[in-house]
Amino acid sequence: MSKPKTVVGVLPPRIEISKQDDFDAWYNEVLNKGGLVDRVEGVAGFVMKPPSYFLWESIKSYLDRTLKQIGHENHHLPFALAADPDSYGKRENDASDFPTNEDLIYTYCRKWIKSHHDLPLRINHYSSVSRSIPQCLPFLQNSEPLQQECHTFHLTERDAIAETGRMLDLYTSLYRDLLAVPVVNGRTRSKDPMTGKHSNTTILCHIPGECQWIEAATCQEWGQITSKKYNITVDNPDAERETSPPLRMWHNTYRLSSSAIGLTLALHGDDRGLVLPPRVAETQVYIVALRVPSLAERQRLDLALDDLVTCLSAVGVRVIADRKENASPGMKLHQWVIKGIPLFMDVGQQYIDNNIVTVRRRDIYHAPESKIEVNTSDIQTTVPALLEKIQEDMYHKANDDFHLWKPDIETGEYVLEDQ
Amino acid sequence: MSKPKTVVGVLPPRIEISKQDDFDAWYNEVLNKGGLVDRVEGVAGFVMKPPSYFLWESIKSYLDRTLKQIGHENHHLPFALAADPDSYGKRENDASDFPTNEDLIYTYCRKWIKSHHDLPLRINHYSSVSRSIPQCLPFLQNSEPLQQECHTFHLTERDAIAETGRMLDLYTSLYRDLLAVPVVNGRTRSKDPMTGKHSNTTILCHIPGECQWIEAATCQEWGQITSKKYNITVDNPDAERETSPPLRMWHNTYRLSSSAIGLTLALHGDDRGLVLPPRVAETQVYIVALRVPSLAERQRLDLALDDLVTCLSAVGVRVIADRKENASPGMKLHQWVIKGIPLFMDVGQQYIDNNIVTVRRRDIYHAPESKIEVNTSDIQTTVPALLEKIQEDMYHKANDDFHLWKPDIETGEYVLEDQ
Numbered sequence: 001m002s003k004p005k006t007v008v009g010v011l012p013p014r015i016e017i018s019k020q021d022d023f024d025a026w027y028n029e030v031l032n033k034g035g036l037v038d039r040v041e042g043v044a045g046f047v048m049k050p051p052s053y054f055l056w057e058s059i060k061s062y063l064d065r066t067l068k069q070i071g072h073e074n075h076h077l078p079f080a081l082a083a084d085p086d087s088y089g090k091r092e093n094d095a096s097d098f099p100t101n102e103d104l105i106y107t108y109c110r111k112w113i114k115s116h117h118d119l120p121l122r123i124n125h126y127s128s129v130s131r132s133i134p135q136c137l138p139f140l141q142n143s144e145p146l147q148q149e150c151h152t153f154h155l156t157e158r159d160a161i162a163e164t165g166r167m168l169d170l171y172t173s174l175y176r177d178l179l180a181v182p183v184v185n186g187r188t189r190s191k192d193p194m195t196g197k198h199s200n201t202t203i204l205c206h207i208p209g210e211c212q213w214i215e216a217a218t219c220q221e222w223g224q225i226t227s228k229k230y231n232i233t234v235d236n237p238d239a240e241r242e243t244s245p246p247l248r249m250w251h252n253t254y255r256l257s258s259s260a261i262g263l264t265l266a267l268h269g270d271d272r273g274l275v276l277p278p279r280v281a282e283t284q285v286y287i288v289a290l291r292v293p294s295l296a297e298r299q300r301l302d303l304a305l306d307d308l309v310t311c312l313s314a315v316g317v318r319v320i321a322d323r324k325e326n327a328s329p330g331m332k333l334h335q336w337v338i339k340g341i342p343l344f345m346d347v348g349q350q351y352i353d354n355n356i357v358t359v360r361r362r363d364i365y366h367a368p369e370s371k372i373e374v375n376t377s378d379i380q381t382t383v384p385a386l387l388e389k390i391q392e393d394m395y396h397k398a399n400d401d402f403h404l405w406k407p408d409i410e411t412g413e414y415v416l417e418d419q
Numbered sequence: 420m421s422k423p424k425t426v427v428g429v430l431p432p433r434i435e436i437s438k439q440d441d442f443d444a445w446y447n448e449v450l451n452k453g454g455l456v457d458r459v460e461g462v463a464g465f466v467m468k469p470p471s472y473f474l475w476e477s478i479k480s481y482l483d484r485t486l487k488q489i490g491h492e493n494h495h496l497p498f499a500l501a502a503d504p505d506s507y508g509k510r511e512n513d514a515s516d517f518p519t520n521e522d523l524i525y526t527y528c529r530k531w532i533k534s535h536h537d538l539p540l541r542i543n544h545y546s547s548v549s550r551s552i553p554q555c556l557p558f559l560q561n562s563e564p565l566q567q568e569c570h571t572f573h574l575t576e577r578d579a580i581a582e583t584g585r586m587l588d589l590y591t592s593l594y595r596d597l598l599a600v601p602v603v604n605g606r607t608r609s610k611d612p613m614t615g616k617h618s619n620t621t622i623l624c625h626i627p628g629e630c631q632w633i634e635a636a637t638c639q640e641w642g643q644i645t646s647k648k649y650n651i652t653v654d655n656p657d658a659e660r661e662t663s664p665p666l667r668m669w670h671n672t673y674r675l676s677s678s679a680i681g682l683t684l685a686l687h688g689d690d691r692g693l694v695l696p697p698r699v700a701e702t703q704v705y706i707v708a709l710r711v712p713s714l715a716e717r718q719r720l721d722l723a724l725d726d727l728v729t730c731l732s733a734v735g736v737r738v739i740a741d742r743k744e745n746a747s748p749g750m751k752l753h754q755w756v757i758k759g760i761p762l763f764m765d766v767g768q769q770y771i772d773n774n775i776v777t778v779r780r781r782d783i784y785h786a787p788e789s790k791i792e793v794n795t796s797d798i799q800t801t802v803p804a805l806l807e808k809i810q811e812d813m814y815h816k817a818n819d820d821f822h823l824w825k826p827d828i829e830t831g832e833y834v835l836e837d838q
Contacts, residue, residue: 078464
């Protein structure tokens, strides 16, 4: 092996634009430099690199667990392409003849719901959707969001309304517990032209830097519109006579998209880069060996890295030890800060002398209390507790800011629900 | 509530076509009647209903766990659509200018691999692909398969070849342990025009009814072709001098598609319907109450259903109790057989008299030993053990048949690897 090369004259990467000054430019910069997305020239859309795809997988896994608890089943839909393109559209020169995703799902639900015994029906799927909007901000405003969409069919309006309550709670918990993002229940101010109802219910999130309210998830109550259009009916279970007319279903849809990732990154990030909530950070702890004077000490540190990784992995911590020698510990520190990894651990002379390592918190990186010395014998309890503390502190910090902005909501496109 | 209606004159559903007589027709019939897929008129492709999507989720979850163990990370690619359609194809009137999925991934890997420290690189993604073939057999031959695809880049040819060995083992274990499908390593007989190598390695599966060999997963070693075309190089770590030329990577791709679902269903299914391996069956046990003379006994049975579901769920068994009164137990039995649910449990007078329930195995449904009486006090140990026994027996039965067909392999499109 050749000797490690000393890197001379390379400046550590840093974020050039302030979140407050130009939100869009800042957001693009932190996502690129933080290693979350990549763009390839000439291609619309963007690559979700492992740390951002890990966020989506965490969200899916949370949704999956909680949706199954309330009775959802997952299925998979094909693209709604016509089997014979000539038989649609061209024939009558009318594009509305072409089957939509809605045609597909409701035609299929009609077959599924054969009797009131099949209700409530709850089905969920994950998909990517294609939208004809320009590619501006990854996740927040992009042409190919990933999404979770579920449909429920109920026998009574009361059941349908109760379901919306459950789903709002589910989405709220997901944002609070997993993404450390505070949200509030609201609804759009305008009347929905389809349902004629005053508005759709939604949960709202606020990004201070951007000064705008964003829908974090959407809940739509379609009433009996779908059942009427697609002729989805069941027998009346309470009917006295056989001749009693069939009943129409009450139908709701619920959606959460990969904009949840964008909201999380935009809310927590700062002028140094990304700040990832520990529960959804692919790497929670980043260990790096500091420089030590002798080769014997270096070898001892290398073994220490192995031990620390084994110890932390054993208690479920997602940890990486950086053994590469092509960058200084200082360069690595900068990369770690930009990538938003919750905890950074340096292992050096202190470890050799006293079995002590230094951990640094990303969320309060500027504060003196961000730097904590930990005895390696306590590492299996201290580090997981610290990660939980960071998760909690990030939520509380965001929630404090959130309450400052909350009054604004009534003046915009949305109104708050009674809390 | 109205009284439950007695269903009169409705024949239980059954499979009309024999697997041996007409494989394609049999396969379509069992998938439709078994509730795995649904088609909507005018739409290409098909809906994967919850039991078949559960199979794909089980496969993904197995792959995810094992791929992460050997160092893979998941990412997500956009559709490779040109940002500005006018800038491709039309300009030179040459469609080959249009960026392909390969252009996208290799351009992106070139940015990722900056030094030999970044090797080996292992990235994995899940996607659906669109193919212009007619929609004949769901999963086996269809226009929109779901797939897992991973790419690895290595410093040496030896590393690349060793990786293929690991991946063949991984895919083989997946088929054997999860899907109870025996496979064999093979390679295609013809030379690959791209790599110039004798063949691609693959794992092969055989479906007796269809009398044909099918690729169950594909491993392609591209050598240095990709690195040359996309100019992916790294510094030489062993070089004495700075002027030593950069090294080209060795690149492999590995793929498994939702045809794995089709292979599993086709292999295990019989003339009575589907037979699902317990580990991938969304519902493993189906409990139904038999008719009893008195209302008091009926109520006792209803409580028994609750108890059994609680007991079995507690030990991780996926169980459904059918409380609907719109079909006779006999009708339910037929539906259960067609759907291929591994175990069926009836709860009736025997339960009331002696705390005994009868379980029936789907895999050996025709055999006298398929029917077993179990005391409810043993249920938490007996049922999980029985499910494991079914999984094992299904594999052994399939493997015995497989060995009969194995000699055929040399005469076809494939040759066997040395085992």
